[in-house]
Amino acid sequence: MQRRLCEYPSGCQIIPAYVCPSSPRTTNPFVETTSIMCNCFQGPGSACLFGPPVLAGASDYTSVGGYNDCANSPLGQAYLFQNNCQPELYKAGPINVFQFSVSIDKITDGTSTTALFAELAGRPDLWIRGVKQTSAKAVFGTGAGHQEFNWGGCWACIDNTFQVMIGSGFQGVSNFPTGAQAHSGTPVCFLNCINTWSLNWYSFHPGSVGIALCDGSARMISENTSLTVLCRMQSYKGGKPVLDSAF
16 A cells, blocks of 8 residues: 555655654654645635645645735735735745745845744644644535645645645634634734644644744744734745844
8 A cells, every 4th residue: 555655755754854853643654635736725615626645754844935915814914904904015935836946135034034934733633722633524624625634744745835824713713714804803823723734833832833044043933923023024025124033
């Protein structure tokens, strides 16, 4: 079975540097059911195509692809609400779906305050606020087009890249704010509420998440970091300043 699932043996390898020692995980390597493409890179509930299962080595870290402020993005809508509807000049992160050649000289917001990688730990198991869920189906539903897998937890899969942060409710996705709710100032969670692709960054470190910055440094970011600061840290040429002391 492992030979059949693992067409590319290198992708099945366990690489210790990609796995956080604090992260509990049922199996590694594990069978990853990958989302080939989600409609506009939406989160749970969107119409997605799923590829064949593959055996893959786990990763607790993901690339920073930025955020958006469209109507179905609680994080981006909340940013506009908090900043007098004044968007950043650019919202994509240093590793994004639109560009494949973001060099150091293009990071005009400062390499020491622009995030490159962040923890998104524990996948493929689904965790909500420190509680392991019995299945992704129980949370996201089983209807046509619903997400049935907490995908993207492997280092050699496309779902661990090109993420566009949209945030979640503070109880995971059960009170997921969108549209007018998000724009009206409904609280949005972006750290340690749910370990799902494009909804949060997530770790098993109390009150914080590990990130790597574009200058090569690594540090912990507090759950008390403001939404405005988090958004500005994700964009590499948004034109809004972030101070080291802000996170």
